[in-house]
Amino acid sequence: MSRNLFLVLNEACQGSLDKTFLSLPANQSLTYADFFKLAENYALALKSCGVTEGDRVLVKTKKSSDALALYLGCLQLGAVYIPVNPRSTQHEIDYFVNDADPAIVIFDPNEDISVGIRSETIGDGGTLTLMAASAAQEVLNASSSTSDIAAMLYTSGTTGRPKGALLSHRALISNGIALNNIWAFKTDDVLLHCLPVFHVHGLFVAIHCAMLSGSTVIFREKFSVTEVTQLLQKSTVFMGVPTYYTRLLSSNTFNSTICSGMRLFTSGSAPMTEQTHKNFYERTGHQIVERYGMTEAGIIASNPLEGKRIPGSVGFRLPGMDLRIAIDGRACGTGENGVVEVKGDHLFSGYWRKPEQTAKAFQKDGFLITGDIGNLDDDGRLRLEGRSTDLIISGGENVYPKEIEICLDDFDTVLEAAVIGVPHPDLGEAVVAVLVADGSLSIQELKDYVVKRLTSLKQPKEYFVISELPRNTMGKVQKSKIRASYSALFTKGIEGN
Template identity: 65%
Template sequence: SHRALMANGSALNQLWGFSQSDILLHTLPMFHVHGLFVAMHCAILSAAEVIFLEKFSVSETIDNLARATVFMGVPTYYSRLLSRDDFTKDICSGMRLFTSGSAPLTEQTHHAFHSRTGHKILERYGMTEAGIITSNPLHGDRIPGSVGFALPGVQMRISDDGRECDSGEVGIVEVAGNHLFNGYWQKPKETAEVLRDDGFLVTGDIGVMDEDGRLRLKGRNTDLIISGGENIYPKEIELHLDDIECVAESAVIGILDDDLGEKVVAVIVPNGIFLERKVKEALKNQVADFKVPSQFIIVEELPRNSMGKIQKSKLRDAYNEQAS
């Protein structure tokens, strides 16, 4: 609704300090909420200038960054920028804000970007049905692995089977406020499945809220692996895998297994030669034995959607079909 878009746009405009003197370098697709609403509403509501690129291009982005003050991207954009030697601190000297969303930003990318440019990427969390829900602060600590605090006007809770969780407990993220959608067009059943009677939206994202109110996401509810009766959150394993030198990128999925129900499988984009034995040894020092993948699959790249999100459903479908 107009109310939801205005509520979210106004909150972001103030929270991220937009003004008429800003120049937004816009490279996001306009068919997505991130590009059409989040980026453009911040610029429109503050009468800021927009440098609009038809699509993200590393070379064109580098060529235009020196003219801009704000850049909004997805993690893939930042990793691709970091792969270029001509992406330097000097061309970012006029920038005041880099934001990231639509997919998880790894701690490695966060630290590498800060080391290269002197800027800490501001990670936020949102979805089509609710706009932006949380954000790391403009002024203050931007903690890698955290998507920050609920926006002004946003109510947020973590629930487990209808019970509100305490801080530190893992559950499903639920949100309420004027920023929510009214429902899915002509889909009353689907709308009723995600909107509770008290007005809260069930996001389907698994998270944990720290004592200070910061949210940390564990993944999608659909990504949860149940192996031998144990709940396993793939993101925990992926974070440790991505820290290992011979791993460029990983996606952990559950594959059907006659004995365990699901077995833990890691799909790996290697960095050089992949050393499975060393990877397993490193993981055993970080996670419980039942979380260590029983199988590693090497690929050249992981499937992604237009916003850079890894499409785990495609991986699950492909490898479940092979296993059957």
């Protein structure tokens, strides 16, 4: 039988079945045995709903142990797990359902959404949860092969429409094992988990590392400075985004004593400033291990666990991965900036039903074009210098301007819209909309319109109306000029609408 992801995780946990896997609020917990049983029950419940191997399961639910068990249940059944942001609007869900063509949609019991296909709910009182609790027991054989798709994660792009990135069992296994090894996870580790579980970072990186090592996870729904400063004293590993670290540093109660039992802090999903890295080391004595990845490739590079960690560098490529810096197919020299390109088993299998965009993502020799600009030093360390797209990273989450611009352009009195990211002391970057509009535009009405169509992280923090957008001789909007005009917005208090 093929060693798919479910079998790999199950095998890795066999020596830890009686050990606590998830430590939950209110002194609740699940052992590994409890968790695998719950996952199997969810797999059986899905099967009773008609879900079979290869079917897609779209999940819009808050972070919970049930949601995590549902993920593992999908792996066991051979279904494709598709988590989406629990804050997604009806408009966004309509798009996901139409695009993904799922066999079923799972959401929280208190959700007021309509999907037009079979749906069930998960959590306290949820219909799928009740089915799982009373599922007729039978043996489920995970027959998926390593080349089969385990999950599909939506990622936006310059087209403005989210694309489903297909992640195979092989890709997730390869990346998980490499990370587990370079970060030296052990069975006695305790991972403090405050990340979302609809991203690569929180679901695959964090959870797979824990399960592959049979370690314990302190599982919390969201990040809270107060709670994290308490729970770090019971932990050995913490994974976060730069925003988490800046917020911890803003607390007077956060100090080296709290971190005395910690062995590893990692950061990713957005660039960390060298100042944050320095401030954290001075406060705690710990150097944050910064790493670099993307939905389509998992984790690509990481600073070393042992040895020198250089602020501003994302470290070395992961084992089993090829990485190069190139410009139009030409390999760059040491220290020369170019596009980061990667190749290996960890890469995604393509975009769902988008063969042309899949083809454009790869070079002819199989290297994935990341779109990020970087360079390699003499030791092979990767330093990122920027992005070749207009991607905004706000609070550790990717936001693509084109999707927001399409939404704004659809509003009757907006003539043109340009969406940019500008520096923000807490979020890293904040979304700002610069508009050309007719005289009857109501900013409040526009805000009300946007709230119904876009998740909160995509909603502009400020709106500005100008007479015309700057353009070059080819008629292309010059976003660099717009960004320069508003770069001090959140540091010098430029007033918007």
